[in-house]
Amino acid sequence: MSTLLEVTDAHVSYGKVEAVRSVSLTVAENEIVTIIGANGAGKTTLLSAIMGVFPLKGRVSFLGEDLARYEIEDRVARGLCLVPEHRELFASMNVEDNLQLGAFRMSKAHAARGFEHVYTLFPKLKERRKQLAGTLSGGEQQMLAMGRALMGAPKMLMLDEPSLGLAPIIVAGIFEIVAKLREEGVSVLLVEQNAKAALKVADRAYVMELGEFVLNGKASEIATDQRVAASYLGFAEAAAS
Amino acid sequence: MNTTILLFLLQDGITNGAIYALLGLALVLVFAVTRVILIPQGEFVTYGALTYASLAAGRMPGTAKLAVVMGLIAFAFDLYAMRKTLHVPKIARTFGLNMVFPVIVLLASLWAADQRMPAGVSLVLSLLIVASIGLSLYRIVFQPLAHTSVLVLLIASVGVHLALQGLGLLFFGAEGQRGPTLLTASATLGSLRFTGQGMAVYGITIAFIVGLWLFFGLTLYGKALRATAVNRLGARLVGIRTTLSGQIAFLLASTIGALSGILIVPITTLYYDTGFLIGLKGFIAAIIGGLISYPLTAVAALVVGIVEAFSSFYASNFKEVIVFTLLIPVLLLRSLAAPAVEEEKD
Numbered sequence: 076m077s078t079l080l081e082v083t084d085a086h087v088s089y090g091k092v093e094a095v096r097s098v099s100l101t102v103a104e105n106e107i108v109t110i111i112g113a114n115g116a117g118k119t120t121l122l123s124a125i126m127g128v129f130p131l132k133g134r135v136s137f138l139g140e141d142l143a144r145y146e147i148e149d150r151v152a153r154g155l156c157l158v159p160e161h162r163e164l165f166a167s168m169n170v171e172d173n174l175q176l177g178a179f180r181m182s183k184a185h186a187a188r189g190f191e192h193v194y195t196l197f198p199k200l201k202e203r204r205k206q207l208a209g210t211l212s213g214g215e216q217q218m219l220a221m222g223r224a225l226m227g228a229p230k231m232l233m234l235d236e237p238s239l240g241l242a243p244i245i246v247a248g249i250f251e252i253v254a255k256l257r258e259e260g261v262s263v264l265l266v267e268q269n270a271k272a273a274l275k276v277a278d279r280a281y282v283m284e285l286g287e288f289v290l291n292g293k294a295s296e297i298a299t300d301q302r303v304a305a306s307y308l309g310f311a312e313a314a315a316s
Numbered sequence: 317m318n319t320t321i322l323l324f325l326l327q328d329g330i331t332n333g334a335i336y337a338l339l340g341l342a343l344v345l346v347f348a349v350t351r352v353i354l355i356p357q358g359e360f361v362t363y364g365a366l367t368y369a370s371l372a373a374g375r376m377p378g379t380a381k382l383a384v385v386m387g388l389i390a391f392a393f394d395l396y397a398m399r400k401t402l403h404v405p406k407i408a409r410t411f412g413l414n415m416v417f418p419v420i421v422l423l424a425s426l427w428a429a430d431q432r433m434p435a436g437v438s439l440v441l442s443l444l445i446v447a448s449i450g451l452s453l454y455r456i457v458f459q460p461l462a463h464t465s466v467l468v469l470l471i472a473s474v475g476v477h478l479a480l481q482g483l484g485l486l487f488f489g490a491e492g493q494r495g496p497t498l499l500t501a502s503a504t505l506g507s508l509r510f511t512g513q514g515m516a517v518y519g520i521t522i523a524f525i526v527g528l529w530l531f532f533g534l535t536l537y538g539k540a541l542r543a544t545a546v547n548r549l550g551a552r553l554v555g556i557r558t559t560l561s562g563q564i565a566f567l568l569a570s571t572i573g574a575l576s577g578i579l580i581v582p583i584t585t586l587y588y589d590t591g592f593l594i595g596l597k598g599f600i601a602a603i604i605g606g607l608i609s610y611p612l613t614a615v616a617a618l619v620v621g622i623v624e625a626f627s628s629f630y631a632s633n634f635k636e637v638i639v640f641t642l643l644i645p646v647l648l649l650r651s652l653a654a655p656a657v658e659e660e661k662d
Contacts, residue, residue, distance in 0.1 A: 163553060
């Protein structure tokens with residue numbers, strides 16, 4: 076497996092506060108990697124900085140190419156795509172328009188195939204295709220955010236807290252889709268507070284605390300690690316709220 | 317009140333209101349997409365009107381040269397921004413847009429000024445000249461400031477307004493000009509006389525509004541522009557460049573401004589600074605629409621036009637005072653009704 080995303084010694088600051096300190100990570104092709112950690116550990120900041128939303132000190136390379144000089148839009152064009160925590164949908168536009176814009180830089184034929192693909196993964200979106208994105212339920216909005224990202228045929232999808240505020244049954248459905256995406260050749264970098272579910276679907280995991288990675292390894296090993304079990308698994312529900 | 321006078325004033329108000337509506341819609345569009353409050357909209361009106369009048373009178377307008385100079389600066393900016401990645405197709409694109417296009421328009425206007433072309437040719441050339449100025453203006457002034465606050469953008473906007481107005485004085489002199497009418501035919505219905513120009517104002521305004529509606533509702537670029545207005549980060553995350561949306565918004569705004577000017581200049585004499593006042597009335601409509609709502613802005617613009625027509629009949633000295641006073645109750649109501657909104661950060 077070749078490396079898709081490689082982050083080396085990344086630092087991200089909000090003014091004087093350094094929210095992410097000296098973080099390194101890799102994601103290979105066809106791999107699901109998760110970053111788990113408590114609220115405020117810097118996970119969302121890290122993902123946004125990899126996407127180019129915040130400036131990042133250190134090196135981020137994608138498919139062997141340094142991303143430093145690229146804006147968000149150029150990173151999207153290279154196949155890196157972020158589904159942000161707040162989803163950032165076009166609330167006053169309908170589901171179909173949201174999806175169509177997801178394929179903004181693709182050809183018409185690509186967009187048509189994208190629609191078919193997304194509607195197969197999320198049949199619910201097809202039912203609601205004329206409904207305004209802002210009027211969808213939380214779960215449907217998450218599906219739309221993922222669907223919109225998939226319309227751009229990304230090589231790697233970064234999902235920020237996809238389970239946030241959703242009912243357990245919907246969360247299960249979303250994680251099923253994540254597993255399915257890997258089969259289709261899309262790598263996933265998953266940030267989650269719901270460590271249990273994330274570790275179940277992921278190949279490898281990083282544990283983040285106060286802006287630093289304190290542990291990493293195979294997801295199955297992390298899941299049985301004493302410290303992780305104590306701080307994230309047993310009390311995952313309490314930590315999330 | 318005399319019915320004939322009433323109808324006449326209404327007709328006059330609606331004609332002016334239609335033009336304010338176009339300007340107001342452009343202001344709402346530019347603000348939604350770029351957060352710029354476009355004070356120089358009025359200069360687009362003046363430039364459009366006086367360029368048209370000059371061309372029709374066989375004079376070469378200075379705006380065509382300004383378009384070339386601004387295109388050159390915009391091209392230099394683009395080259396500087398691309399210095400690390402010298403990507404040939406991109407350079408070719410900016411060269412075509414910022415250099416070739418204004419130069420062709422300049423040559424065409426030099427030729428047209430000599431030939432005394434029909435009004436339609438002058439109209440198209442004027443639109444192209446002002447559109448090119450609008451596009452370069454975004455590249456030179458507002459694109460480098462895109463990440464700053466609304467206040468900084470507003471101050472830059474005022475600066476651009478003053479600069480363009482000064483250039484307007486330089487190009488067109490202090491005397492007013494009038495342009496030829498687009499349609500000379502006229503019709504009488506009861507006591508009302510419909511001039512060809514009045515009909516052209518209605519026709520073009522309606523066509524433009526329908527066109528904009530189709531553009532935003534049906535085309536991919538129109539939707540991308542709406543997406544940027546609704547959620548800037550979301551738009552960037554699907555690969556829609558903020559600069560592309562900004563360019564389209566400024567292109568539309570400058571074209572709309574110039575078109576409004578061309579529609580008015582056969583009706584009233586325009587001076588180098590008249591556009592500002594006309595733009596401000598579009599601005600009132602846009603404010604009543606909360607700088608968000610297109611339909612509310614269009615309706616408000618008609619109200620502004622009608623109020624203006626009646627006040628110029630009954631109290632012509634207070635015409636502007638009455639129109640601008642409309643703002644006070646609206647702002648009061650809005651500030652009472654709406655919760656305090658923090659400035660958007662991004």
